[in-house]
Amino acid sequence: MQGFESAFESVEFLLIAGIVIVLAYLALEHKEIVYAAFFFGIMASFVAGFFLLLEAPFVAGMQIAVYTGGISALIIFGVLLLPRAQDSTLEAIESPRAKKIGILVSGSIMFISAILALRFPWSETIPEGTIDASLDVALLAEWLWGDHGVYVQIVALIMVTALVGVIALMKMDKAELMKDITGEFGIEARPVPEEIEPEPEESPEPEEAPESEKTSEPEASEEVAD
Amino acid sequence: MVPLSWYLAVAFILIGLGAYGMMVKRNLIRILIGAEIMGNGVSIALAAFAVYSPTFTLTGQALIILMISVAAAHTALALVLMLAYNRRYGSVDLGKPISQEEKLDV
Numbered sequence: 001m002q003g004f005e006s007a008f009e010s011v012e013f014l015l016i017a018g019i020v021i022v023l024a025y026l027a028l029e030h031k032e033i034v035y036a037a038f039f040f041g042i043m044a045s046f047v048a049g050f051f052l053l054l055e056a057p058f059v060a061g062m063q064i065a066v067y068t069g070g071i072s073a074l075i076i077f078g079v080l081l082l083p084r085a086q087d088s089t090l091e092a093i094e095s096p097r098a099k100k101i102g103i104l105v106s107g108s109i110m111f112i113s114a115i116l117a118l119r120f121p122w123s124e125t126i127p128e129g130t131i132d133a134s135l136d137v138a139l140l141a142e143w144l145w146g147d148h149g150v151y152v153q154i155v156a157l158i159m160v161t162a163l164v165g166v167i168a169l170m171k172m173d174k175a176e177l178m179k180d181i182t183g184e185f186g187i188e189a190r191p192v193p194e195e196i197e198p199e200p201e202e203s204p205e206p207e208e209a210p211e212s213e214k215t216s217e218p219e220a221s222e223e224v225a226d
Numbered sequence: 227m228v229p230l231s232w233y234l235a236v237a238f239i240l241i242g243l244g245a246y247g248m249m250v251k252r253n254l255i256r257i258l259i260g261a262e263i264m265g266n267g268v269s270i271a272l273a274a275f276a277v278y279s280p281t282f283t284l285t286g287q288a289l290i291i292l293m294i295s296v297a298a299a300h301t302a303l304a305l306v307l308m309l310a311y312n313r314r315y316g317s318v319d320l321g322k323p324i325s326q327e328e329k330l331d332v
Contacts, residue, residue, distance in 0.1 A: 006227060013228045017236045024240055024263050028247040033255055038260050041251075047266045050236075053228065054277045059290050066294045071262060071301045078255060078305040085255045085318045102249035110242020117234030126230075126279045143284045144291070148306070155292060162299040166306045 009053065016049040032084050033079055041072030058137045233274035240267030254308050254318040258301065274293050 023043035030036045043056060051060035079085050096119035240263055247260025269290045276286020312318055 010229055013232060017232075020236065021243070022237055024243045024266075027253070027259050027263065028243065028256060032322050033253065036256070037261060040262065043263070044266060049271060050233070051273055054233075054273050056277065056287055056290075059234055059269075059273060059287055061292075062291060062294050066298050067266070069261075070298050072288050074298075074301050075255065075262075079259075081309060081316050082255070082312050084312065084316070085253060099250055103246065106242050106246035108238055109243055113238035113241065114235045117238050120231070122230045122234070122278075130295050138283055140287055144288050148288070150228055155295065159295060159299040166264065166302050168312060169306050218228050221234060 012049075013053060016046055016053070018051075020046045034076065037072055037075045037079055040075065044068045057139060100203050129212060229272055231276045234271055237267045237271035237274070240270065243267075244296065254311065254320060257320070258304050260310075263300070263306075269293050277326065279326045311331065 020043055023039050023046065027036045027040040027043060030039060045064055045066070049062040051057070051063060068176040243261045244262075244264030244267060247263065248257050251257055251260065272290050272293070273288050276283050276290070279286070308318055
């Protein structure tokens with residue numbers, strides 16, 4: 001029975017691995033970049049399958065929530081905001097020599113590291129002990145927030161700083177486009193000239209009014225006298 | 227249980243594919259996708275080590291959670307930088323500034 005379970009797990013692993021590698025290749029090589037972004041999102045979901053096989057369900061959930069739900073959606077929004085990103089002439093470096101070097105270097109990284117992964121005696125490097133596959137989310141939360149809560153807060157601070165930097169970058173571009181920023185809360189707040197100039201014009205009007213009254217009063221008195 | 231080396235082989239293949247995307251492609255969005263694929267490969271390797279090494283179990287998982295969280299922030303930053311690049315050069319082509327400089331030299 002245990003042999004059947006391990007064989008089933010191996011088949012599951014090979015299936016997920018094949019799908020993930022094919023989807024990763026399609027995400028890099030598909031002509032339409034929108035489809036490439038979708039393939040990346042599906043690939044991230046299948047990577048969560050590895051985490052489930054490794055009995056890390058919380059990490060699998062986080063992978064789906066952040067990568068599939070967040071990052072792939074962000075990339076798709078980026079593609080929509082950048083219509084020139086869909087230009088298929090940008091797909092590879094023009095120089096064939098540079099392209100060949102890139103393929104050679106990345107291929108050698110892949111080949112050497114895969115051979116290393118398969119040939120290296122990993123089991124000897126891992127200390128002896130029972131494999132604790134039954135992971136508890138509560139234990140992980142206690143470890144993360146109890147003993148190492150300060151580090152989590154620091155990481156959160158760094159991420160908030162990055163996001164504030166993102167907003168600042170966007171606002172800087174807009175600020176460069178605006179020449180005159182006026183108003184009470186503007187970046188370069190300055191008084192509006194139209195509001196200041198009418199003040200001296202308004203003041204003579206009340207002075208003129210008494211003069212007209214003065215001139216009209218004797219006329220009225222003359223009329224009465226007549 | 228599936229051997230550790232199988233997980234590592236898949237992780238390294240993903241890292242290699244991501245490196246290929248980052249080195250060969252000119253489109254900035256493809257390069258970002260390549261970087262994310264590399265990150266996924268690294269997190270698979272970390273998860274495999276976390277489960278197969280009894281002393282590394284919780285640390286490995288915490289590292290993966292940290293990686294996933296930081297990946298979200300750096301993707302947002304990368305996309306805004308792409309928007310700024312697009313405003314500056316009118317394209318998301320990585321070779322655009324070099325070609326403009328060549329034209330100026332001529």
